[in-house]
Amino acid sequence: MVERVFGTDQPLPRRYMRGGELILTGLIFHTGTPAESEAFVASAAEGGALAIGAGVDHFGEIPEHLRAACRRWRVPLFSVPADVSFADITQEVIDRAIAELGRLRRGLARSRELLTAVAAGRALDDVLARVVAVTGVRCWVLTAGGKRVAAVSPALSEARIDEILAALIRARDSDTASARDAADDAAVGALLAGTSVSDGAVLVVRSQAGGALRPVVRDALVSATDAVVGLDEDRVVALIPGRPRVDELVAELRRQLLRIAPVLNTWVRVGVSDVVVADAIGGAYRSARFAAELGEPPVEGLRHVYGAVIVAAVLCLLITPFFAKVVRFFPEVVTGSIITVIGLSLMPVAAGWITGPATVKAGKATVPNPDYGALDGIALGLFTFLVVIVLSKIEVLSRLAVLLGLVIGTVAGLVTGQVDLSGVGDAGLVALPQPFAFGMPLFEIGAILSMVIVMLVIMVETTADLLAVGEVVGAEVDSRRVADGLRADMLSSAVAPVFNSFPATAFAQNVGLVALTGIGAGIVLFGTVAASGVRTLSKVNYTGTNNLVLVAASVGFGLIPVVAPNFWHEFPDWFVTIFHSGICASAVVAVLLNLFFNVFLPGIPDDPNDFAAAPPLRVQETEIDILERGGTLDPASYEPDSRVEGTRARDTGARPDEE
Incomplete structure (x- = not known):
């Protein structure tokens, strides 16, 4: 607000200013000269000028360098x-100031009347009635989440409440609200510094709505009388002291947020810590913030x-x-x-298809699956297996056995009530995906480098699958075939994001079907893949090599993610990306050891250990x-x-004491 009008032609007006002037x-x-414009505007700005009005008589128009300095x-x-x-401008400012002063006095009088009513213990409905009598405006009191506290007019419709909440959320915080919350923000600052005065819990709300959600959080925590709700950048942070029922x-x-969700038109994520002692409150904040960021919106x-x-x-x-x-390194x-x-790592998949998932979604919560490992599900799986x-x-x-x-099996499931086809009827006969449904792609160097590593892993895994299929069907897989398969994968992966999909990769489960039926479908009996691998390993020469x-190490590394999924979790992300896939880990270890033992360093040491170089033992x-x-x-x-290359024991059929 303009506090006074200051007319001047001083080149450096700051010494005559108190702040809040219209110059x-x-x-x-x-x-x-531009230097004069720069010095004049700098002096006015440092003195607290709210605006500058420049006459055009002297130059005919405002100089561009003066405009640039003001910008x-x-x-x-x-x-x-x-x-x-200039006198007319000054008089207009004075008249408006007088009118504003009168408005403020009338508002102050109304405020005193309302405060007197509140101090006298009048009910909130009576206070609202006084507001209506003075202003002639209908009045309701709503919480930040849309709950009606008091009213002196007909009830608002749900649609009207949504409109009011939308206006509230989209409005900027007033100066009064900012001043009221200053202490809370200071408390949050103390939290960030790792200090606190009491035990308690921390709650973090993250959303594009930002500070507009602060009153909603405060309203939801009204029962925690000493709760402090402040801001940390775009996060609403609540300190809940004592031992609250978090x-x-x-x-x-959650109820408050669901009520206003239709008008937010954005995402909201909430993280909450456990109740901790005062010394650990900083860690509780980091825990709650991390939990809120885990639910970062996907778009x-x-x-x-x-x-x-x-x-x-x-x-x-x-x-x-x-x-x-x-491919030449894949003997x-x-x-x-x-x-x-591949075969052994797929066995948990086969079992999971029969037992179902261990957990299911109930709304947004993850709960144990009550039907996990149910007898009727396992019976249906075994019946299908026998078929x-x-x-x-x-x-x-035989060629159509799986199909x-x-x-x-599906018909049997329909008869027993274990198959639900209701969702099929809701789908259209033909549906086309919307290209770039989530918006145009964004390109960030860190994400690209990470994805290149992932794609290289996919290429290794796809190469292994191609070689596996070739081995199963008895077809030679040379470099050209591998290149064609990889080229198809990479081309489809490049096009997939256009239709909101993800990178393509060879589906290792189908290798089992190729072994069983000669076709590529998708279902059970992954043990045939492992059997095919054992058959291939039977052709390997183990004598003197x-x-x-190599086999023991590669199979061992390949099964680690199956038997201990978190085995590598302390390693760097790039390492986990590679070795979390049993197939990829096995391929990497097998290729490297083959290079070490059979390519770069052929042969065996002069004095090999029994495990490494002893010939296979055959007990007759x-x-x-x-x-x-x-x-x-x-x-x-x-x-x-x-009959075979070697010797056999001579059996005389007599006991030692008979010879």
Whole structure:
């Protein structure tokens, strides 16, 4: 508000100012240099000028360098025409100040009347009646969450309450509100500094609505009389002292937020800490803030993900021909190990398809699944399994065993009430995705680099799957085939974000179906994949090599994510990205050990350990019989075996005391 009008032609007016002035100047002092404009405006701004009115008589118009100086110092500037006197402007400011003073006096009188009524213990409805009598305006008292506290007029409709809340939320905080909340913000500042005066809990609300949600949070915590609600950037932070019932407070806040959700038109995330002692309140704040940020809205993040997928897929598409050359580093000992791990790592998937998930969503909460591992579900899964097994025995139906098993199992589920097709009827016969439904992709270098690592992992896993399918169907998979498969994956991955999807990757579950039926569908019997891997490993030469070490290490690393999913959680993110996939971990370890043992360092050490280099041991039944009869075995006990390369024990059929 303008406190006084100051007419001056001083080049440096600051010494005559008290702050809050409207400066009127004819620029008579000004010779036309930019330096003079800069000095004049700087002096006025430092003196607290609210605005500058410049007459145009001296220059004919306001100089551009004066406008530029006002923009730099953020001082409003307006021109005063030649036919408008500075006296008229001064009188207008005085008249408006007098009118504003009268309005304030009348408002103060009304406020005193209302305060007197409140001090006398009058009911809130009576106070509102006085407001209506004085102002003639209908009046309601609503909480920040839309709950009606008092009214002297007909009840508001839900739609009207939504309109009022929308206006409240979208309005800027008033000066009074800012002053009222200053102490709360200071308390939050103390919290950020790691200090607190009492035990308690911390609640953090994050939203694009920002400070507009502060009254909603305060209203929800009204039962916690000493609660402090302040702001930390775009977060509303509440300090709840003592030993509050946090679950009840959060439930009330949830009700308030759900009430105003239709008018927010944005996301809201809430994080809450446990009740802690005063010394740990800083950690409680970080815990609550982290919880709120875990629920970060997906849309903005998705746009960065989609942009990273596009760039990473194009880059990987360019390196596909070179990447495919690594197929020569996938001999049988490597592919067999990887195929075995694929089969074994998929067994939990097969079991999960039958038992169902361990947890389910109930609203926004995650709760234990009451139907997890139910007997009827397992019975249906085993029935489907038996159908597939029986159909596989019938020559004319063996190729369709899995497909027919799915159909028969689904029909059985319908009969027993275990299949729900209600959602199928709600879908259209044909539906097209909306391109870029979440907005255009955003490109950020950190996200792109991370996605390149992910895509390289996908390429390794896809290469392993391609080799596995080739091994299962008996087809040769050379570099060209691998390149074609990877090229298809990367091309589809580059296009996927256009239709709001994610990178494409080979579906390892289908390898089992290829082994079983020769086709690629998707269901059970992943044990056939492991069996195919064992069959491949049976062709490997273990005599005088370190291949047994290679197989043991690669299979071991591949199964770690299956038996201990959190094994690598303390390692760097890039490492976890690679080794959290059992298939990828097995492929990396197998290739590296094959390079080490069989490419760069061929052969075995001069004095190898038994595990690394001993030939496979074959125990013969004749040997067991001789030892059970109390006999002994020595070089003379063996004779050449024409059936296999090696020898066999000679069985005389006599006991030692009979010879």
